[in-house]
Amino acid sequence: MAEPTNTPMPPSTPVPASTPRSSSPAPPVPGLVSHVTQSTISTPSDAAVPRRPIVLHIGDPIKYNPKTYAEFSNAFEVIRPSAAERERSEFIRALKERRWGDFSAIFRPFWGTGGEMGRWDAELIGLLPDTVKVFASAGAGFDWADTKLLGEKGIIYCNSGLAAAEAVADFAVAMIISTFRHLPWCMTAATFPPRNPPSADTTHTDDDRAREAFQSCHVHATAASHNPRGHVLGLIGFGNIGQQIAAKMGNPAFGMRIAYHDVVRKPPSLEASLGATFHRTLDSLLQSADCVVLAAPASPDGQPLITAATLARFRRGARFVNVARGSLVDEDALANALESGILAAAALDVHAHEPRVHPRLVEMATRLLLPHGSNGNDERAPGPGRVMLTCHNAGGTVETHVGFEELSMRNILAVLRGEEPLTPVNLEYVRR
Numbered sequence: 489m490a491e492p493t494n495t496p497m498p499p500s501t502p503v504p505a506s507t508p509r510s511s512s513p514a515p516p517v518p519g520l521v522s523h524v525t526q527s528t529i530s531t532p533s534d535a536a537v538p539r540r541p542i543v544l545h546i547g548d549p550i551k552y553n554p555k556t557y558a559e560f561s562n563a564f565e566v567i568r569p570s571a572a573e574r575e576r577s578e579f580i581r582a583l584k585e586r587r588w589g590d591f592s593a594i595f596r597p598f599w600g601t602g603g604e605m606g607r608w609d610a611e612l613i614g615l616l617p618d619t620v621k622v623f624a625s626a627g628a629g630f631d632w633a634d635t636k637l638l639g640e641k642g643i644i645y646c647n648s649g650l651a652a653a654e655a656v657a658d659f660a661v662a663m664i665i666s667t668f669r670h671l672p673w674c675m676t677a678a679t680f681p682p683r684n685p686p687s688a689d690t691t692h693t694d695d696d697r698a699r700e701a702f703q704s705c706h707v708h709a710t711a712a713s714h715n716p717r718g719h720v721l722g723l724i725g726f727g728n729i730g731q732q733i734a735a736k737m738g739n740p741a742f743g744m745r746i747a748y749h750d751v752v753r754k755p756p757s758l759e760a761s762l763g764a765t766f767h768r769t770l771d772s773l774l775q776s777a778d779c780v781v782l783a784a785p786a787s788p789d790g791q792p793l794i795t796a797a798t799l800a801r802f803r804r805g806a807r808f809v810n811v812a813r814g815s816l817v818d819e820d821a822l823a824n825a826l827e828s829g830i831l832a833a834a835a836l837d838v839h840a841h842e843p844r845v846h847p848r849l850v851e852m853a854t855r856l857l858l859p860h861g862s863n864g865n866d867e868r869a870p871g872p873g874r875v876m877l878t879c880h881n882a883g884g885t886v887e888t889h890v891g892f893e894e895l896s897m898r899n900i901l902a903v904l905r906g907e908e909p910l911t912p913v914n915l916e917y918v919r920r
């Protein structure tokens with residue numbers, strides 16, 4: 489889960505406190521979806537009534553914020569293309585035909601839907617009407633949209649990283665602990681042997697193998713485990729997510745020493761409040777960290793940051809966690825580093841070719857070597873349970889989704905009312 493550098497949000501508040509609120513109470517919502525025009529433009533029956541700005545709503549209907557949606561759908565004509573219309577070829581056809589009129593905003597409130605048309609590249613952006621002023625979306629990361637090109641066309645792109653920061657940081661905490669305590673090893677051993685497929689080993693019964701796996705893990709995983717306290721946590725990226733990870737893993741909770749590298753150094757007061765030490769270069773951070781966590785946006789050119797060259801700069805036996813983007817990591821180089829002992833453990837929520845997970849990393853996550861074949865008491869040797877793998881889950885909680893919806897609507901309301909957007913990411917490119 490990647491995100492830029494916004495101001496931190498108070499814990500468990502999905503939308504910033506500065507968010508403007510409607511001055512008058514929102515009218516009741518008879519049925520949320522009934523406010524939405526399904527992909528045809530209705531002509532106002534009374535020509536004297538000024539037409540409301542059109543918002544193109546891509547993806548599922550609003551689920552969590554009926555009050556804000558009532559305000560939103562009163563202010564705007566919301567058009568929601570069908571799932572078939574969101575497929576790229578039909579989407580392009582519709583844009584060319586101006587099927588949705590001169591819309592002013594694009595609204596994608598959910599993570600799991602609304603991305604069916606694929607990357608927002610020159611082909612799609614070039615077809616947008618000149619009336620579009622803002623694109624507000626769920627999600628912290630925005631590697632699926634060319635935000636520079638949107639900006640050059642005068643369109644402000646707003647992400648929802650603020651709404652996801654707490655969830656991602658919580659998940660990162662679990663992953664950091666996993667790398668210090670070898671949780672995949674503990675979990676695989678407790679359920680060993682896998683029930684399916686049946687083992688080819690005919691000399692040991694499943695019961696023997698289960699006991700052996702348990703005992704071996706009990707002895708060896710513990711001998712290779714460490715408390716995070718006193719170790720250096722090296723954060724690459726120190727926006728909302730990086731800062732929340734620091735707050736959770738530093739003092740007084742887990743007692744890790746916090747170090748970070750970011751393109752922009754944070755103010756001294758923030759560094760002091762989080763006990764964070766700035767490293768001007770990535771190299772310097774990598775050489776001092778016992779656990780490196782990626783919490784930075786994807787590179788604009790899609791190139792990895794964690795490569796064979798940068799892995800060679802890690803401290804030997806260090807740990808690595810990725811809650812940002814899979815494209816930031818050369819996964820072959822990472823697998824080599826785990827096998828050679830450069831890394832003691834890794835935890836990856838995001839993957840370079842989702843939904844596919846790198847097969848060598850899968851093998852390392854699930855393999856369990858029993859004592860006669862393992863080096864379980866050598867922390868640096870390749871061994872069982874070195875890798876925790878998850879399915880891009882870090883940001884995914886109900887609270888995050890509530891915040892995605894709310895923040896996206898608030899961004900559109902603000903921009904179309906001539907106010908400042910709450911969470912823009914591309915202002916440096918926007919001609920205004």
Ligand SMILES: O=CC(=O)O
Nearest residue numbers: 489627628629883
């Ligand atoms: O990866 C998740 C997000 O971008 O929010």
